[in-house]
Amino acid sequence: MIKNILLSFGINFINFLFPVILIPYYINVFGITNYGLIAISLSLINYISVINDYSWSSLGPVKINKLQSDRLAINYYISTVVNSKIILSIPSFLLLFGLVHFYSEISTNSLFFTSLFVMLFSRTQNTHWIFIGLNKINIYFIINSIFKISCLIVILLFVKSKDSFQILFFVLGIFDCLIFLVSFLYLLIKEDFIYSKTSFKDIYSELQIGFKMFLTNLTICSILNSGTLILGMFVNSKTVGIYSIAEKIIMLGKHGIGVLFQGLFPKICKIGVRSISELNRYLRVIFKTYFVLFSLVTLLLIAFSEQIISILSNVFVYESSRYLILLSPIPLIAALNQPAYIALILNDKKNIYFSGYFIGLVINISLSFLLSYLFKVEGMIAALIITELFITLFLNYKVQLDKKLNFFSKND
Known part of the structure; x- marks a missing residue:
């Protein structure tokens, strides 16, 4: 239990303290006004990405725990969730496109506007819940830490001008995508995960549950x-x-x-x-x-x-x-x-x-x-x-x- 708390704390420390650590840097480099635009955009992305997270961060680990003796069932369940997330990404992008127009300072900046879609895409697939269910939190902690720290270094080295706030979400989104890709690569190689197509009936049932x-x-x-x-x-x-x-x-x-x-x-x-x-x-x-x-x-x-x-x-x-x-x-x-x-x-x-x-x-x-x-x-x-x-x-x-x-x- 203590090990799980420490590992979960480590993952959340990097994921949620990461933006806080960068606040002084953002304010000094971009100014308080541009930081306000970044804050609005992050909240917007966090709000919409809950559609793709749906209920799996809470219910997914429990379901995987129940299926631990049946590897085929686990693979099919993970595939069903992945396919559900892909389908849910469509309304997510449409919602982002619509809501951004309430904030003229964001919607009129085409480069910054585009970067929000990259950032949202990186949030559409998250594997943290799978590793919790498989009791492999330590593996996800390592993968997450490596890429989050690398992202921090890249931002500090290359995002250094006042107008570079426009490419900030490109950088954050790319590194989040790398976390997702490496996590799934680990599941494929070490956990014998095999992706499979799932029926719309199963996806609908999963969304209902x-x-x-x-x-x-x-x-x-x-x-x-x-x-x-x-x-x-x-x-x-x-x-x-x-x-x-x-x-x-x-x-x-x-x-x-x-x-x-x-x-x-x-x-x-x-x-x-x-x-x-x-x-x-x-x-x-x-x-x-x-x-x-x-x-x-x-x-x-x-x-x-x-x-x-x-x-x-x-x-x-x-x-x-x-x-x-x-x-x-x-x-x-x-x-x-x-x-x-x-x-x-x-x-x-x-x-x-x-x-x-x-x-x-x-x-x-x-x-x-x-x-x-x-x-x-x-x-x-x-x-x-x-x-x-x-x-x-x-x-x-x-x-x-x-x-x-x-x-x-x-x-x-």
Whole structure:
């Protein structure tokens, strides 16, 4: 379990800390306004790429684990997912083409506009979930680390002029494609993976199975990225850049929750199969631990907001640090819904967490547009906090109503 946590942390550290490490470089080289355009574009790509990820990052490893004794079944399942992702890439590209036109500074820059499609294409196929299911996280960690570090070196050496932000996504996209290609090459050579054609009936069935999880992922992605995207419609890219610095730090805190989840989940699955009462005791410990840990994170963000921001940017430090203080409760609120989310997943209560996240999605989008229009950045932050509070309260309330799932009760 500790090994999985460390490896997952390493992968997420490189994938999600990677953009944060480059923030000072982007601001110094490109300027805060161009950095705002980069932030909007990254959020746009992250938002749309959830279509291709669909539900497989969560459900894929579980399915592969169940099929581990049947290599042919694993190969067919992976092929089905790959083919599904290829089909889903069509609406992804169409959606990107449509949404980019809401941001005139991006759509009128043809070179930068084209680079977004390269970046999105690199996200359409991701093999991380396969390696988790095969318990080969260490292999993916090595492949991912080599190409991410190589990408960082290339950016620092060759993307050095103010206008070179236009080719940034070409560089990022190419290296992401290399990760995908080398990962699949490893599966072909070392894991005896054999690609096969799959029927549309199987693809449709796979999409049906994961639809509710997809909407859940869409909600999570919306909460992570909607702030930058919607703000970009109401304020200039300079303001978006200032806000995005604080938002990236909060996103790191939320990704930390995901890292812990990936590390804990295999052990939790085994406990859940063995004993519900033991699972509830374990989830109770996780809830208390998360409360203490992320409360401390919140206090640190508030107390050292200016110092944290100044590490990433030497301009508009006061403005960004104020936004960081306002955003600081979000990781804590989000962490406190994780034990309930796990309990519902393991007990196949898809309808409950689906309802919570779907309502959360509606609340998030509606409030984000309304409050951003009325109050700009402060309105967006209020919408994000309200959404997180609703989801956490909803999931924990539903768990408490079920005597079997209520891990808050010590009568087990």
